[in-house]
Amino acid sequence: MRDFTYLRATDISEAVAALAARPNAQLLAGGTNLVDLMKYDVAHPDAVIDINSLPMKEIEVLEGGALRIGALATNSQVAYDPSVQSDLPLLSSAILAGASAQLRNAATTGGNLLQRTRCYYFYDPSTPCNKREPGSGCSAIGGVNRIHAILGASDACIATHPSDMCVALAALDTTVEVVGPDGTRDIPFLDFHRLPGDHPERDNTLRTGEIVTAIRVAGGHFRRHQSYLKLRDRLSYAFALVSVAAALDLDDGKIIDARVALGGVAHKPWRDPLAEAELAGQPATREVFEGFATRLLSQARGQGENDFKIPMAHRAVVRALTQAATGRSQIQAEKRIR
Template sequence: MRPFSYLRPTDLSHAVSALAAEPGAQVLAGGTNLVDLMKYDVAHPTAVIDINGLPLKEIEASDNGRIRIGALTTNAQVAYDANIVESLPLLSSAILAGASPQLRNAATTGGNLLQRTRCYYFYDPATPCNKREPGTGCSAIGGVNRIHAILGASDQCIATHPSDMCVALAALDAVVEVVGPDGPRDIPFLAFHRLPGDHPERDNTLLPGEIVVAVRVDAGRFARHHSYLKLRDRLSYAFALVSVAAALDIEDGRILDARVALGGVAHKPWRDPLAEAEVAGKPPTRDTFEALAERLLAGAKGQGDNDFKIPMAAKAIVRALTQAAEGTPQIQSEKRIR
């Protein structure tokens, strides 16, 4: 591990100014990703800004049905919060599908948004990786790429975003609150993470010096018809090969609104609101869901080892939407796919 300075600010303005003043600084919250990256010699912060002393640990429910989740709330705190379980069960289910209980007790909401890919080559400084060292190449293209992207990739990077929580937040149209040198701003969740393009080293749209302070989500409409389905190599403590956050608003046998976000398939949680809009007014049937799956996966491209993800994703979308329509969501404590 390389030398770095350490600062534990006591207020948000101090944290922002410290982060902005040191270009090589990084924020420390739960540390479940950053500390690993430092140990692997992948991340080399010149300064670590520990924000755990800041008042960002509350979950607040407002009268208008909006829930605000502080950036330092732990994954476990969010997953088991009574308001989340009742109003946003899709979010609770997605969190419980990820990591282990020990990690969920430490990992934070803000850190979950900012966690980096689990691509083997990114974690191995001995191999070329455009995300870790721009301009060196992508070893996964033509290499071992079983876990890699089938959507939104570029010739610079085919890594995937690893979060489960973020897939649910994408489906729920969350908003990310950030504060930086120029003050606060809101970022729609679908605009927070980036596709790799020509700059795969950039995972998100945060500006220099900005810190995530909270996530806002409107509660209610999808509490009845939802499901988070995660397909992986083992049933616990594994990242998704394909995951699906499905949410439906159904009335009188017709779909009023459909939300489908995919994980494990792209550099960011994958959604296509235009494809979702096409099922409005249609019955929640297998034919409807298969047509939506086909549209969502239009343009999907395998890299050889991960070709299987395309048919797997199509079947997972139909399965998750069927579970959501029937009101029988995947139960994360069950060691089987429903």
């Protein structure tokens, strides 16, 4: 770990000013990702700005039933909040599928949105990686790529986004609140993360000096018909090979609205709203779900070692939608696929 300057922000404006004045600074909240990256010499900020004392920990119910979750609310705090469990069970389930209890106690909402990829080569400074050093190449292409992307990849990067929470947020009506040198703005969640393109070093659409202060999630009509399914190499403390956040609004067995987001398959949580729209008016049957999964994955491309992810993702989409339709959501504590 390299030397750095430690700063402790006492209010949001001070944190914004400190971050804007130091282009190579990083914010410290739970530290569950940043500290690892610094130890591995992947991230070497010249300044670390501690924001843990800022007033961004509250979870509040807004007029209309939406929930506003502060960026410093811990993953455990969010997962076990009564309003989240009641109105957004998909979000609670996704969080509980991730990491370990100890990490969830420390990791924050804002940090979860901003965490970096878990690509082997990104974490190894001795290998070329365009995310770590733009223009150096992507070692995963033609290398060990079992965990890598099958959708939205580019010739510059095939890494995947590691979050479970973000997959659920992508399936719901979520807005990211940010503040920066030019004031406040809202970012629709589907626009917050980026595909790699020619600039895989850019994970999101934040501008210089901007800080995530909260997320707003619309109060849902997906309380009953939802499921978060996570497929991984072991049943605890493992990142998803494929995960699915599925949510349905049904009327007499017919689909009124459908949301499906995939994790473990792309550089960002993956959704296709056009494919979802075609489900409206159709019966909630396995045959319909099979057709949807085929369309959703029609552009999927493997890299050799991860080819298995394509049929795995297809089956996972069908299973998650079936669980959601029957009102039998995946229960993370059971440690088995229902």
